[in-house]
Amino acid sequence: MTVLETPVGRFAPTPSGPLHFGSVVAAVASYLDVRAAGGRWLVRIDDVDRPRAQAGAGEAILASLARLGFEWDAPPVWQHQRDAAYVAALKRLMADGWVYGCACTRKMLADAPRAADGATLYPGTCRNGVPAGLAARAWRFRVPAGLTAFDDRVHGRIVEDVSQAAGDFVLHRADGLFAYQLAVVVDDAAAGVTDVVRGIDLMPSTARQICIARALGVAVPRYAHVPVVVDAGGQKLSKQSLARAIDAFPPALLIYDALVCLGQQPPAELADAPLPAVWDWALAHWSMARVPRQGEVRSRRIYDR
Ligand code: GLU
Numbered sequence: 219m220t221v222l223e224t225p226v227g228r229f230a231p232t233p234s235g236p237l238h239f240g241s242v243v244a245a246v247a248s249y250l251d252v253r254a255a256g257g258r259w260l261v262r263i264d265d266v267d268r269p270r271a272q273a274g275a276g277e278a279i280l281a282s283l284a285r286l287g288f289e290w291d292a293p294p295v296w297q298h299q300r301d302a303a304y305v306a307a308l309k310r311l312m313a314d315g316w317v318y319g320c321a322c323t324r325k326m327l328a329d330a331p332r333a334a335d336g337a338t339l340y341p342g343t344c345r346n347g348v349p350a351g352l353a354a355r356a357w358r359f360r361v362p363a364g365l366t367a368f369d370d371r372v373h374g375r376i377v378e379d380v381s382q383a384a385g386d387f388v389l390h391r392a393d394g395l396f397a398y399q400l401a402v403v404v405d406d407a408a409a410g411v412t413d414v415v416r417g418i419d420l421m422p423s424t425a426r427q428i429c430i431a432r433a434l435g436v437a438v439p440r441y442a443h444v445p446v447v448v449d450a451g452g453q454k455l456s457k458q459s460l461a462r463a464i465d466a467f468p469p470a471l472l473i474y475d476a477l478v479c480l481g482q483q484p485p486a487e488l489a490d491a492p493l494p495a496v497w498d499w500a501l502a503h504w505s506m507a508r509v510p511r512q513g514e515v516r517s518r519r520i521y522d523r
Contacts, residue, residue: 225257233275240455319354371442407436
């Protein structure tokens with residue numbers, strides 16, 4: 219007997235500002251992907267990085283999602299309430315030798331080589347123990363040698379040598395906060411997420427997250443990375459680029475435009491349809507195969523700053 223797994227997807231915005239059109243595109247992709255397959259959809263507010271979170275932004279994002287007609291199947295999870303789970307995961311990784319304490323300060327790493335994303339490529343100073351007289355400030359993941367591969371549902375086979383691309387990266391920071399990479403893996407596993415559908419800007423994190431999941435012995439989800447939305451000048455729509463908050467736009471138009479960005483080719487007359495009709499069409503016609511493989515899609519001018 220084949221037991222078909224019910225897919226579980228999620229949208230996990232960082233509450234550093236209001237929901238913008240680029241995030242709506244990622245949310246629509248994740249939502250349609252699992253809903254069209256009869257699966258469950260969850261929302262998580264990724265506020266593990268407390269200083270980046272803006273007061274009230276998580277609540278505002280949830281209100282915007284509700285206005286757009288998204289329905290989630292469980293109360294949203296907030297990462298700031300999940301420290302106990304992250305501590306437990308870190309302890310497990312420590313017990314199994316996957317993490318080590320690191321005494322290096324930013325200053326000590328000033329001359330270290332840089333990874334492709336500009337972050338410090340850790341030279342391994344504390345890999346075999348903290349130098350005498352120094353104390354551990356952060357905890358790093360001991361990245362295994364060799365290649366990590368996954369089959370992205372949009373981009374096909376992706377292969378990365380995490381030891382070269384990122385080096386031993388931090389899981390627990392010197393300021394006491396847990397790193398995004400650990401929190402995401404722990405939370406997705408706890409929620410039983412089978413399908414991560416998110417913006418391609420997060421692609422560089424995926425192999426790292428797979429390494430953590432394997433070290434923890436939890437299931438590795440499937441991944442699909444969808445294009446990020448850029449403005450007329452080619453800038454990614456983001457909170458930093460001051461993309462307009464989406465609440466000023468009619469929900470049906472936003473979902474329609476997101477479908478266009480996702481290559482779904484909605485019929486022109488749907489642009490004037492009420493919101494439930496747009497969702498009905500989207501659910502009936504969703505196709506991951508139509509999602510553009512290019513990294514960027516241009517939005518209509520109205521969502522720019
Ligand atoms: N919170 C992350 C962000 O907004 C996304 C996390 C994820 O989808 O894995 O960039």
